[in-house]
Amino acid sequence: MNPARRLLLANKSWAQERRAIDPEFFARLASGQQPEFLWISCSDSRVPETQLTVTDAGELFVHRNVANLVRADDRNVLCVLQYAIEALKVRHVIVCGHYGCGGVKAAINGAPPGRLSEWLDPVAQIYEQHRAQLDLLSEEERWAKLVELNTVAQVHRLAQTDVIENAWAKYNYPYLHAWVYSLPDGLIQPLLTLSPSGPQKLL
Ligand SMILES: [Zn+2]
Known part of the structure; x- marks a missing residue:
């Protein structure tokens, strides 16, 4: 067939x-629709958000791209964010990275020049910023650590957008969560939550 x-x-x-x-x-x-969550994750086929969070149609507003990036020059993610916050009034924005991310690996190894390497440039920059520490690790550990650093960095970028700054100035939401999903065991690990009053204790 x-x-x-x-x-x-x-x-x-x-x-x-x-x-x-x-x-x-x-x-x-x-x-x-009245979803409570905006979910931003990688396009990777192994990260099916509704399956791994056991949510149904109508519960997650979703944006996915290679390496779950929030870029200030990406109108797509910014429009999704604006609609989710201002129209749907979601209370939680989750950036969910995943171990084994091919986009993050490409940023470490240097993707061939072109659109993909340009897209992954923010990840390559995070790698450069933490290179002294990351290069002490094994290849696998370095990859995993950069996945975590990249995911946390996207949450900080969200916090710097006008949409989130405006929402935080007016309301006590949204909460911004950095989570990382593990392909080998299917479990999500929370890394950081930011709120209008600063970082929050993990649940
Ligand atoms: Zn990925």
């Missing part, structure tokens, strides 16, 4: 099952 056709068939049976379990499910979703 054509692999794309497999997806369409799977969709049909999923929709039928959902309707059988909850006849109002699609009507409810069609009437609007």
